[in-house]
Amino acid sequence: MSTNTNTNKNQNELGALWKKKSKTGMSFLSGYINDHDGQRIDVVVFANSKKTNEKAPDYRLYVSKPLESKTSAPTQTKAPVQKSKPVVEEVEDDIL
Numbered sequence: 059m060s061t062n063t064n065t066n067k068n069q070n071e072l073g074a075l076w077k078k079k080s081k082t083g084m085s086f087l088s089g090y091i092n093d094h095d096g097q098r099i100d101v102v103v104f105a106n107s108k109k110t111n112e113k114a115p116d117y118r119l120y121v122s123k124p125l126e127s128k129t130s131a132p133t134q135t136k137a138p139v140q141k142s143k144p145v146v147e148e149v150e151d152d153i154l
Contacts, residue, residue, distance in 0.1 A: 072091050072092055073089055073090045073091035073092055073098075073099075073101070074089045074090060075087040075088065075089035075101075075103065076088055076089055086102055086103060086104050086105075087102065087103035088100075088101075088102050088103075088122065089101060099121060100121070100122040101119055101120065101121060101122055102119075102120050102122045103117050103118070103119050103120075104117065104118055104120070105117055105118075106118050
């Protein structure tokens with residue numbers, strides 16, 4: 059593959075998704091997209107379990123929100139910021 063083709067491909071890429079399984083065995087996609095300003099947005103994709111007709115979408119894309127911290131007590135010193143794992147909403151249907 060030529061370098062020019064590879065460069066054009068990267069310029070057109072909006073993000074990336076990975077297949078994952080929840081603790082209950084449900085398949086879903088997790089990854090990110092880049093908005094028009096180049097800001098990264100973490101996302102998850104689930105099969106649409108509430109599809110009622112052919113015009114309804116097969117999949118739904120959601121912003122992946124970080125888990126909230128279970129400790130709410132303020133600290134005197136600043137601790138290093140740790141990236142939280144995304145919240146995964148369970149749905150009935152598998153994505154793939």
